[in-house]
Amino acid sequence: MSKILVTGGLGYIGSHTVVELDKAGYTPIIIDNLSNSSTKNIIGIEQIIQKKLKWYNIDCKKEDALNQVLLKEGNIHGAIHFAAYKSVEESIKYPKKYHDNNIGSLEVLLNCMRKNNIKNIIFSSSCTVYGNPESLPVDENTPFKKAESPYSETKQICENILKRDSCNSVILRYFNPIGCHNSGLIGDYSNNKPTNLVPIITETAIGKRDNVTIFGDNYNTPDGTCIRDYIHVVDLAQSHTKALNYLIKNKGKHVFNIGTGKGVSVKEIINAFIKANNIKINYSIGKKRSGDIEKIWANCNLANKKLNWKAKKSINQSMIDAWKWEQHKNNHVI
Numbered sequence: 329m330s331k332i333l334v335t336g337g338l339g340y341i342g343s344h345t346v347v348e349l350d351k352a353g354y355t356p357i358i359i360d361n362l363s364n365s366s367t368k369n370i371i372g373i374e375q376i377i378q379k380k381l382k383w384y385n386i387d388c389k390k391e392d393a394l395n396q397v398l399l400k401e402g403n404i405h406g407a408i409h410f411a412a413y414k415s416v417e418e419s420i421k422y423p424k425k426y427h428d429n430n431i432g433s434l435e436v437l438l439n440c441m442r443k444n445n446i447k448n449i450i451f452s453s454s455c456t457v458y459g460n461p462e463s464l465p466v467d468e469n470t471p472f473k474k475a476e477s478p479y480s481e482t483k484q485i486c487e488n489i490l491k492r493d494s495c496n497s498v499i500l501r502y503f504n505p506i507g508c509h510n511s512g513l514i515g516d517y518s519n520n521k522p523t524n525l526v527p528i529i530t531e532t533a534i535g536k537r538d539n540v541t542i543f544g545d546n547y548n549t550p551d552g553t554c555i556r557d558y559i560h561v562v563d564l565a566q567s568h569t570k571a572l573n574y575l576i577k578n579k580g581k582h583v584f585n586i587g588t589g590k591g592v593s594v595k596e597i598i599n600a601f602i603k604a605n606n607i608k609i610n611y612s613i614g615k616k617r618s619g620d621i622e623k624i625w626a627n628c629n630l631a632n633k634k635l636n637w638k639a640k641k642s643i644n645q646s647m648i649d650a651w652k653w654e655q656h657k658n659n660h661v662i
């Protein structure tokens with residue numbers, strides 16, 4: 329079974345992708361330095377796939393260590409590069425940390441891939457590369473706007489590095505990943521306190537917070553709150569195995585939006601959680617959050633057509649799964 333290197337494979341999206349790689353008949357080789365993840369995800373993945381996994385506790389920026397793994401494993405067919413810091417808010421506080429890590433790790437990985445004749449890479453990018461779009465939905469030809477955060481800037485720079493590199497690549501521009509595997513056994517163990525909407529809702533539901541603050545309700549949207557394209561993380565994970573299958577047959581450079589194609593507002597997400605789980609969520613209206621864009625959702629026709637991939641799970645299912653994860657993470661009986 330083709331070996332696939334998965335950097336950041338114990339993270340939120342990485343762990344879900346490892347499950348899908350196994351299901352698709354690939355052999356994932358995980359690299360993760362646990363800087364923003366947990367070995368608890370190894371236990372969860374192995375319970376789901378019912379087999380032992382190979383993982384190396386190394387930092388992707390350490391070229392010798394990464395090269396040793398590639399030499400030792402041999403016959404690696406491709407790499408999926410998740411290893412990066414992902415908090416928009418934190419990147420504003422520590423721009424250099426984000427540049428060194430997110431750009432440095434990709435450069436080291438590409439060097440090691442060249443040395444070991446690995447030609448295929450799937451790269452984890454983000455809809456934040458579009459900035460505040462003028463027209464919606466955004467498609468892959470929508471030009472980059474000025475990055476709204478150092479996080480987004482690192483994704484723009486990494487995409488340009490890949491365009492110039494000699495490898496075959498698929499860049500996947502994620503919209504807003506939410507939810508978790510229906511077992512509730514794997515999920516986001518990020519070290520920093522969540523800043524994303526859905527984990528803040530589930531922390532409110534479990535009593536870790538008193539309420540959700542909606543950052544502004546006077547945007548130019550139907551209910552005044554910001555609109556995003558929220559995609560179930562399992563749908564997102566499955567786009568990676570489809571992208572791998574596609575890249576093996578279609579060498580060169582490819583970019584795909586990975587979303588649902590539907591915009592959903594903050595208030596709609598809160599109400600969807602309440603309805604799906606029959607749990608009251610208190611919320612208040614606060615000031616707008618700097619860096620927030622008003623609305624964005626994806627045109628995913630290219631991924632639908634070329635990758636034969638389409639998001640299938642509903643917002644309702646995502647809310648049920650997100651709540652399951654919050655309870656599992658806090659050792660609540662599910």
Ligand code: WQD
Nearest residue numbers: 414416454502503504523524525528541542543554594620
């Ligand atoms: C969503 C909406 C907030 C918290 C994320 C990731 C980024 C990228 C894109 C992949 C916004 C509002 C939030 C709260 C709120 N994904 N909100 N109260 O900012 O779209 O970015 O998706 O790369 O990595 O960070 O997601 O969940 O932070 O915010 O009102 O307590 O919810 O204003 O409109 P965002 P988010």
